[in-house]
Amino acid sequence: xxxxxxxxxxxxxxxxxxxxxxxxxxxxxxxxxxxxxxxxxxxxxxxxxxxxxxxxxxxxxxxxxxxxxxxxxxxxxxxxxxxxxxxxxxxxxxxxxxxxxxxxxxxxxxxxxxxxxxxxxxxxxxxxxxxxxxxxxxxxxxxxxxxxxxxxxxxxxxxxxxxxxxxxxxxxxxxxxxxxxxxxxxxxxxxxxxxxxxxxxxxxxxxxxxxxxxxxxxxxxxxxxxxxxxxxxxxxxxxxxxxxxxxxxxxxxxxxxxxxxxxxxxxxxxxxxxxxxxxxxxxxxxxxxxxxxxxxxxxxxxxxxxxxxxxxxxxxxxxxxxxxxxxxxxxxxxxxxxxxxxxxxxxxxxxxxxxxxxxxxxxxxxxxxxxxxxxxxxxxxxxxxxxxxxxxxxxxxxxxxxxxxxxxxxxxxxxxxxxxxxxxxxxxx
Amino acid sequence: xxxxxxxxxxxxxxxxxxxxxxxxxxxxxxxxxxxxxxxxxxxxxxxxxxxxxxxxxxxxxxxxxxxxxxxxxxxxxxxxxxxxxxxxxxxxxxxxxxxxxxxxxxxxxxxxxxxxxxxxxxxxxxxxxxxxxxxxxxxxxxxxxxxxxxxxxxxxxxxxxxxxxxxxxxxxxxxxxxxxxxxxxxxxxxxxxxxxxxxxxxxxxxxxxxxxxxxxxxxxxxxxxxxxxxxxxxxxxxxxxxxxxxxxxxxxxxxx
Numbered sequence: 306x307x308x309x310x311x312x313x314x315x316x317x318x319x320x321x322x323x324x325x326x327x328x329x330x331x332x333x334x335x336x337x338x339x340x341x342x343x344x345x346x347x348x349x350x351x352x353x354x355x356x357x358x359x360x361x362x363x364x365x366x367x368x369x370x371x372x373x374x375x376x377x378x379x380x381x382x383x384x385x386x387x388x389x390x391x392x393x394x395x396x397x398x399x400x401x402x403x404x405x406x407x408x409x410x411x412x413x414x415x416x417x418x419x420x421x422x423x424x425x426x427x428x429x430x431x432x433x434x435x436x437x438x439x440x441x442x443x444x445x446x447x448x449x450x451x452x453x454x455x456x457x458x459x460x461x462x463x464x465x466x467x468x469x470x471x472x473x474x475x476x477x478x479x480x481x482x483x484x485x486x487x488x489x490x491x492x493x494x495x496x497x498x499x500x501x502x503x504x505x506x507x508x509x510x511x512x513x514x515x516x517x518x519x520x521x522x523x524x525x526x527x528x529x530x531x532x533x534x535x536x537x538x539x540x541x542x543x544x545x546x547x548x549x550x551x552x553x554x555x556x557x558x559x560x561x562x563x564x565x566x567x568x569x570x571x572x573x574x575x576x577x578x579x580x581x582x583x584x585x586x587x588x589x590x591x592x593x594x595x596x597x598x599x600x601x602x603x604x605x606x607x608x609x610x611x612x613x614x615x616x617x618x619x620x621x622x623x624x625x626x627x628x629x630x631x632x633x634x635x636x637x638x639x640x641x642x643x644x645x646x647x648x649x650x651x652x653x654x655x656x657x658x659x660x661x662x663x664x665x666x667x668x669x670x671x672x673x674x675x676x677x678x679x680x681x682x683x684x685x686x687x688x689x690x691x692x693x694x695x696x697x698x699x700x701x702x703x704x705x706x707x708x709x710x711x712x713x714x715x716x717x718x719x720x721x722x723x724x725x726x727x728x729x730x731x732x733x734x
Numbered sequence: 735x736x737x738x739x740x741x742x743x744x745x746x747x748x749x750x751x752x753x754x755x756x757x758x759x760x761x762x763x764x765x766x767x768x769x770x771x772x773x774x775x776x777x778x779x780x781x782x783x784x785x786x787x788x789x790x791x792x793x794x795x796x797x798x799x800x801x802x803x804x805x806x807x808x809x810x811x812x813x814x815x816x817x818x819x820x821x822x823x824x825x826x827x828x829x830x831x832x833x834x835x836x837x838x839x840x841x842x843x844x845x846x847x848x849x850x851x852x853x854x855x856x857x858x859x860x861x862x863x864x865x866x867x868x869x870x871x872x873x874x875x876x877x878x879x880x881x882x883x884x885x886x887x888x889x890x891x892x893x894x895x896x897x898x899x900x901x902x903x904x905x906x907x908x909x910x911x912x913x914x915x916x917x918x919x920x921x922x923x924x925x926x927x928x929x930x931x932x933x934x935x936x937x938x939x940x941x942x943x944x945x946x947x948x949x950x951x952x953x954x955x956x957x958x959x960x961x962x963x964x965x966x967x968x969x970x971x972x973x974x975x976x977x978x979x980x981x982x983x984x985x986x987x988x989x990x
Contacts, residue, residue, distance in 0.1 A: 408990055473988075476987050476988065477987075477988040478988060478989075478990065479987065479988065479989045480989045480990055481990075555988055555990075558990060563888075563989055564885075564888045566989070566990060567989070570990065608987050612890070615890060616887075616888070616890050619887055619890050619891070619892060619894065620887045620888075622895075623883060623886075623887050623894045623895045623898075624883070624884070624887055627880065627883070627884070674880070675877065675880070677881075678880050678881065678884055681884035681885070681888060682884055684888050685887060685888065691987070691989075
């Protein structure tokens, strides 16, 4: 399955999010030829009922019992999390056992989804994460249309991986904005705004590929391991589409420990980057995505950044010896300037943050220091970026434009990562 | 008188030379055994590395199990290559075997009733153990020191460095005491000194952290008291007008 260089150069770009955003939100009579499996992660009874009601509204022909004409929609619900009776639904309900309560879709979710899709001859499956009752009307149907509808070329589906583009607001999904989105866009030249989305649409072959990758984790007892579907799609050179999902309720993480969560997510992300070095180093073709969906503004007030700035300053005083092992002198100098800035004027420029992230990825690969320590040392720097981002938004800059500019900087600086990845000792900036 | 002194000296010199003569072959045997087994180990390690490289062992392992077990294996190798790790295991296995053979040869070169053998051999093995304890202790001290430093920084503790240094010195003092105890140097003086030093560091840390956290604890108590008062008096935060959204606090941030 390893793609050749030629394969990668002809990669299909992500679909235009703005064009998709302009699609009407109401359910369309899109023909859904074939079976579709919708997997729901364990939900509280009231959320499950609301989700099933929404799904029945999205597929009225199924609810009316005319499933044969428009395709067969199956909804898989977990019966492990609750002992409450399952609410009535006109949709065909399947039951599976899962107790996953993770923030994102996990290896266990992908394995379960593929097994069920295979058992029930589904052509595609949609995995909806926690809080799926808050999804915008029409979203699931549009994902189904992208997965089951014919592509412009006529052969195969329009996309093998369909990711949502949520409109979350400037204070949400900050790890995604700071690290996951810009790095994914720079490395794989695919620009879904939420590469690690809470909901995801998969063609059968994509589900199989992800289930195979997930099997390595589940056999080792790591059912909650995180997978990176965009990287899988990029490695297979399969088309990725992005659908406007509107606003969405975000699931609450089980722990409020930012350091532990960031270490888990960033660690998994960096490990995936390390494993796919041969893929992202060869990617060249790229068609830039157009303007993304607008994010709602915060209600005129912004979070207090003082604790974040304090965290950064405490770290600057204490962690210099650790950072000096990872970051080059130029970056350390940038951090020194940052530590001297007045709170109101605190700005971390995009170039500095890009170098920090790239150097941490390199240090993760080279094991310059223990990986747990490395990811722990990233947290205060990330908080400094968050503070800078919030202050920038407070000064009137468009947050989404800032993220796009940051992603563009990551793209421009990719050569630095590639050079140091290939010749870590020879290349000395 | 002079003759007796001369006889005593010559006999003593003769005995020492005799012991040295019986000791040197054993020592030479020890060195030869270690050297020989190290060379054999190096050759075997090179062979293992060549075979594993030809088999593309690392790539196969990475492909079969990218993250799960392989990641754990790789964590043990500084060069993060499982084949290099295996080669090193072979090399050091041979070196340890050489040491065992050499010590056995040294032991055999002495007569059973030799006092030197009874004293030297246990001390030699204790020295090896002490070196291992010293190295492991240093590694643990560095690891724990950095863990505490990063954890304390992320908890926004201003005295993070002091805490980390304290933990490092605690482990180093403990290591030093264990090494001396293992070498049977100092006897009860070491135990006593260790107790005083260890207790002193713990007390100093407790005082420093306690005094340093005084403000933190009082702020925390004040905050929880304020929260209770706010909740009981009104659901609307002070300073906000009805109809306006409450100001977003740091908790309103969603990192994921």
